[in-house]
Amino acid sequence: MTRVVVDVMPKPEILDPQGQAIAQALPTLGCAGVRSVRQGKRFELEIDGVLTAAQRTDIERIAASLLTNPVIEDFVLRIEDDDVVDTGRPR
Amino acid sequence: MSSGSVDVIDTVTLASQTADQAQPYAQLGLEDDEYARIHQILGRRPTQTELAMYSVMWSEHCSYKSSKVHLRQFGEKAPASDALLVGMGENAGVIDVGGGLAVTFKIESHNHPSYVEPYQGAATGVGGIVRDILTMGARPVAVMDSLRFGAPEAPDTARVANGIIAGVAGYGNCLGLPNIGGEVVFDPCYQGNPLVNALCVGVMPVDRIQRSAARGVGNLVVLLGAKTGRDGIGGVSVLASAAFDQDTAAQRPSVQVGDPFTEKLLIECCLELFERELVVGIQDLGGAGLTCATTETAAAGRSGMRVHLERVPLREASMLPHEILASESQERMLAIVRPGDAALVLSLAQRWGVHATLIGEITDGERLVITWHGEAVVDVPPASLADEGPAYQRPMRRPADFDAIRADDAGKLPRPHSATELRDTLLTLAASPNLCSRKPVTQQYDRYVGGNTVLAQPADAGLLRIDEQTQRGIALAVDGNGRYARLDPYAGAQLALAEAYRNVATSGARPIAVTNCLNFGSPQDPEVMWQFEQAVSGLADGCRTLGIPVTGGNVSFYNQTGETPISPTPVIGVLGVSADVTKRIPSGLGNVGDAIVLLGQTRDEVSGSEWAWVAHQHLGGVPPVVDFAAEAALAAVLTDAGAARLLTGVHDLSDGGLAQALVEACLYRRRGAYIELPPGADAFMQLFSESSARALVCVPDNAVTQLRQLCAQQAVPYAALGVVTAAAQLELHHQFTLNLDELASAHATVPTALR
Numbered sequence: 001m002t003r004v005v006v007d008v009m010p011k012p013e014i015l016d017p018q019g020q021a022i023a024q025a026l027p028t029l030g031c032a033g034v035r036s037v038r039q040g041k042r043f044e045l046e047i048d049g050v051l052t053a054a055q056r057t058d059i060e061r062i063a064a065s066l067l068t069n070p071v072i073e074d075f076v077l078r079i080e081d082d083d084v085v086d087t088g089r090p091r
Numbered sequence: 092m093s094s095g096s097v098d099v100i101d102t103v104t105l106a107s108q109t110a111d112q113a114q115p116y117a118q119l120g121l122e123d124d125e126y127a128r129i130h131q132i133l134g135r136r137p138t139q140t141e142l143a144m145y146s147v148m149w150s151e152h153c154s155y156k157s158s159k160v161h162l163r164q165f166g167e168k169a170p171a172s173d174a175l176l177v178g179m180g181e182n183a184g185v186i187d188v189g190g191g192l193a194v195t196f197k198i199e200s201h202n203h204p205s206y207v208e209p210y211q212g213a214a215t216g217v218g219g220i221v222r223d224i225l226t227m228g229a230r231p232v233a234v235m236d237s238l239r240f241g242a243p244e245a246p247d248t249a250r251v252a253n254g255i256i257a258g259v260a261g262y263g264n265c266l267g268l269p270n271i272g273g274e275v276v277f278d279p280c281y282q283g284n285p286l287v288n289a290l291c292v293g294v295m296p297v298d299r300i301q302r303s304a305a306r307g308v309g310n311l312v313v314l315l316g317a318k319t320g321r322d323g324i325g326g327v328s329v330l331a332s333a334a335f336d337q338d339t340a341a342q343r344p345s346v347q348v349g350d351p352f353t354e355k356l357l358i359e360c361c362l363e364l365f366e367r368e369l370v371v372g373i374q375d376l377g378g379a380g381l382t383c384a385t386t387e388t389a390a391a392g393r394s395g396m397r398v399h400l401e402r403v404p405l406r407e408a409s410m411l412p413h414e415i416l417a418s419e420s421q422e423r424m425l426a427i428v429r430p431g432d433a434a435l436v437l438s439l440a441q442r443w444g445v446h447a448t449l450i451g452e453i454t455d456g457e458r459l460v461i462t463w464h465g466e467a468v469v470d471v472p473p474a475s476l477a478d479e480g481p482a483y484q485r486p487m488r489r490p491a492d493f494d495a496i497r498a499d500d501a502g503k504l505p506r507p508h509s510a511t512e513l514r515d516t517l518l519t520l521a522a523s524p525n526l527c528s529r530k531p532v533t534q535q536y537d538r539y540v541g542g543n544t545v546l547a548q549p550a551d552a553g554l555l556r557i558d559e560q561t562q563r564g565i566a567l568a569v570d571g572n573g574r575y576a577r578l579d580p581y582a583g584a585q586l587a588l589a590e591a592y593r594n595v596a597t598s599g600a601r602p603i604a605v606t607n608c609l610n611f612g613s614p615q616d617p618e619v620m621w622q623f624e625q626a627v628s629g630l631a632d633g634c635r636t637l638g639i640p641v642t643g644g645n646v647s648f649y650n651q652t653g654e655t656p657i658s659p660t661p662v663i664g665v666l667g668v669s670a671d672v673t674k675r676i677p678s679g680l681g682n683v684g685d686a687i688v689l690l691g692q693t694r695d696e697v698s699g700s701e702w703a704w705v706a707h708q709h710l711g712g713v714p715p716v717v718d719f720a721a722e723a724a725l726a727a728v729l730t731d732a733g734a735a736r737l738l739t740g741v742h743d744l745s746d747g748g749l750a751q752a753l754v755e756a757c758l759y760r761r762r763g764a765y766i767e768l769p770p771g772a773d774a775f776m777q778l779f780s781e782s783s784a785r786a787l788v789c790v791p792d793n794a795v796t797q798l799r800q801l802c803a804q805q806a807v808p809y810a811a812l813g814v815v816t817a818a819a820q821l822e823l824h825h826q827f828t829l830n831l832d833e834l835a836s837a838h839a840t841v842p843t844a845l846r
Contacts, residue, residue: 010348013321013407015420017350024444071208071346 002051003080006063009040014072043067051079100412101139103467110136119146125481132475140461140468143413144476147379148386151648154480157614158646161624164631165641172640174603177300182226182375184642185300186604188668190563193297195227198237198290198569198608198664200647205287208346209254213287214262215349218421220291221266222375225358226424228301228365229293232541233555234263236273236289237569237608237662238532241282243524243842248277251285252844259289260535265351266358269544270536271553273569274662277524277842280573283652288608288645288662290569294557299365303374304392305427305453310371312385312398312451313433315440316357316423319381320406323347323419353422353445360443361424369436372427382416382476384425385451385459390477392427395454398461400468402450412463427453487624488617497578499711501703502695506775513774514827516706517750520779522840523705526747531845549759550678551594551743554669564672568594568665572746573658574699575714580622581629584661585717588633589783590745591665596726597741597786599676599733600667605634607644607663612656614648622659623648630661636719639665674734679759681739681789683817687764689749689810690725690802691785695776701747702779721784724805728798729786737798740789740815750778752787754834757821761831766813767824774826789815 010016016038023037043063047055060077068075099105106112116126119142129137129145137145151157165179176193177185183197201216217234224231236259240252256275263270273290305312323346364370372392374384381403389396400412410418428436433449440447454460459476461469507516520526529548538547545564546554552568570590576583588605595602607630612619634641650657669675680687697703698712732738742756757764768777790798802809816822819831 014346015317015320015322015348015350015406017348017352020350021352069208072211072348 002047004045004059006043006067006075006077008068008073008075011074103470106138107135114142121146138468140413143417144382148476149480153379156481156483157485159482160484161627164627168631168635169640170635170638175640179643182223190561191297193295194565195224195229196292196606196666197223197643198288198606199645200608201287202647205255206285209251210258211348213255213258215347215421216287216289217262218349218354219377220289224291224293225361226373226375228299229295231291231293233271234268234291235569239276239281239286242279243277243844245282248844255287256532262351264537266355267540269538269540271547275529275532280658284650284657286610290664301373303372303388305372305388305394306392308453308455310427310429310453311433311449313426313428314448314450315445317353317420318404318406319415319418319420324414324417347419347421349421356443356445357422360440360445369432370426374425376423380418386473386476389459389473395456395458397454398451400461400463402448404446404448412468485614485620486617487621489621490618496711497713501698501709501712504707510826518837520705520747521754522837524842526751527840528838531841545672545675546598551597554598554675556672562671562673564669566595566598566600566667571660571662573660574710577658578699578714580625580659582714582717584626584629585633587661587663589722591663593743595665595667596729597743600669601730602639602665602667604666605639605641609646610650610660611648612651619656626661676733676738676741679740679756680762680815683815685739685789685791685815687813688788689812690807692808693780694782696780696782700781715781715783718784724807725784728801728805728807731801737794738788742787744785748779748781758835763816763818763820765816765822
């Protein structure tokens with residue numbers, strides 16, 4: 001099995017009110033020295049077997065259109081082989 | 092805008108030494124002669140930063156260069172009004188509503204950003220107009236919005252419509268502002284270019300009005316609110332001043348993201364500063380950000396200003412001077428304060444959790460000098476940017492198809508005759524996208540927060556109490572009709588004005604002032620420019636006839652996809668005053684047994700109507716007659732009858748005519764009605780004509796004589812149509828009877844895009 005992870009973050013020039021709210025709350029929780037917080041989201045997609053090139057293209061397309069709002073967000077896609085699942089294949 | 096090396100900042104000194112350096116003015120949207128004029132004004136080439144500032148301030152959106160020669164009519168034709176405390180020219184007009192209170196209101200477009208990023212575009216549209224109202228010294232108390240989308244079945248409409256509606260709701264609800272009305276219209280002409288026109292209204296004591304003029308040498312310039320980031324750079328010039336094409340993806344970084352919670356703090360902070368009289372001048376940062384705020388405040392005060400740009404708090408440290416000046420980061424205000432008050436201003440801001448930074452001072456002379464770590468990057472006469480931008484008398488031409496379209500009368504279309512056909516037409520219209528219930532939209536808005544909302548959607552007008560002691564209130568309505576304006580832009584603008592005026596009157600309030608948002612295609616298209624001139628003339632003439640002044644507004648050009656402009660869409664907001672909101676006329680049908688009366692004259696007018704569109708996808712002919720004398724007379728009857736508490740129900744007649752008015756009136760409080768159409772009249776015309784200056788009212792038996800007298804005095808036609816019944820049905824004598832459940836289920840149809 002293959003796990004594809006898509007990390008979505010607000011573009012650097014875009015205001016992130018959620019991250020800002022967290023950053024402002026930190027001092028009141030006794031956590032000093034944090035200059036800035038940016039909040040994003042993470043998607044994990046699990047694929048049976050080895051990821052094919054066609055599947056990868058599909059996922060990139062989905063990541064760019066459905067998982068991400070391309071107007072205000074960027075994404076990074078990476079592939080993790082799952083070492084917990086019993087694929088039966090040698091690792 | 093990334094010309095030149097990032098390391099070398101183009102200073103005024105450098106610009107004087109390198110006079111011949113080529114500059115990318117054309118890419119920034121400046122014409123050859125405009126660039127030459129900048130040279131002439133400065134006596135040298137502009138710095139990169141100055142060039143960016145001129146480009147944005149002389150853009151259509153900021154300079155009104157195509158529209159201002161026409162907009163003068165609003166001033167020239169303005170009726171005398173002693174209620175007008177601040178007229179056009181400031182951020183929003185201010186009206187004296189009596190009892191020591193002043194009201195400010197304005198409507199503004201955010202069309203292009205809302206197409207690119209619907210949620211944030213609409214949200215920041217609300218945020219922007221709220222700051223305009225705050226800038227005048229008022230507490231924002233309510234919002235309204237007029238929204239236009241493409242065909243409900245078109246694939247992209249769901250993305251655009253749902254995003255925009257959620258954005259309006261998200262921002263307004265978070266601010267705690269009730270949304271008391273507006274419009275939602277679907278039409279294919281808005282497919283690639285939705286309209287988002289946001290209105291805000293605010294209230295203040297008469298003596299708290301603020302001005303934008305920066306005055307007093309030595310006074311300090313304070314930047315309040317959010318940090319400045321790279322959002323929305325060039326948003327104004329890029330998005331609002333050029334037509335859309337397939338390259339919108341490349342313009343995406345121009346989008347701004349709003350934060351209503353920061354705005355809420357900014358509102359409360361500014362109101363405390365106003366209350367303590369700590370502010371000499373104030374201006375919100377909207378389109379063109381700091382560039383616009385510094386030049387407009389300095390120009391208004393005929394003052395010089397020095398700004399130390401490196402003091403501006405940044406989200407991204409690497410920002411360059413021209414980016415800082417052009418950034419459209421939201422939730423920011425610029426205040427001018429006396430030096431002795433600065434410490435108090437900063438500490439009050441801190442208490443509200445609002446960043447406040449002293450970024451400059453008012454200087455002698457009339458130069459705006461902006462320095463970057465001690466080096467001047469801008470040295471300009473501020474008025475040359477703010478007031479003395481280019482003005483064009485663009486060529487105008489009556490559209491080639493104008494006469495052909497007007498000759499294509501809808502009266503000749505096949506129309507329903509039998510009782511069954513009329514019944515089916517009524518149900519089809521009630522279920523159609525522009526006439527069905529707006530509830531799926533308005534239920535997303537908080538309509539009652541604050542506890543002062545007396546009337547809100549689906550009432551004809553929003554009505555708000557502004558004084559708990561005296562029960563004084565204000566009414567607001569916003570209306571437009573792109574189809575009428577396509578058929579005749581002069582009449583279309585007047586019909587929109589007439590409808591908003593009538594809607595305000597149905598609440599029992601007296602209309603007193605007008606705001607407008609003029610949405611048109613490209614001003615470089617002579618046919619569009621002709622439509623624009625016609626609409627402005629129509630509105631200015633209408634306001635003069637009705638005796639209510641235009642207090643401010645906004646022009647949005649370049650609303651088109653490719654070469655095809657939208658239907659010209661003047662959206663008109665009317666403000667009214669209610670001496671006592673407890674005497675408001677209830678909406679819908681009154682009590683069982685009350686008479687149902689039609690006020691006004693019905694003509695054979697179905698061209699441009701909802702029926703012609705829904706039944707035949709037809710748009711042609713001449714729109715309904717505009718009769719301002721009849722509108723004023725009807726309004727006088729409604730306000731007088733309201734004040735005397737004669738009426739138990741009211742509903743204006745507009746889109747869909749009497750048929751739709753009956754449907755909505757029955758469903759408002761789920762009351763039945765028995766109706767006899769005037770004998771001998773054409774039932775179809777009676778039901779579906781959209782003649783203006785008409786309203787349905789309900790009156791108890793003991794008040795009929797008084798109402799008849801009022802109507803006779805004002806020469807308003809009075810026709811007894813029927814009676815409110817206990818039966819859950821709408822019965823049209825000799826025609827058909829419809830169960831209210833059947834009506835309700837048709838009216839509850841949700842347009843495809845909103846499902």
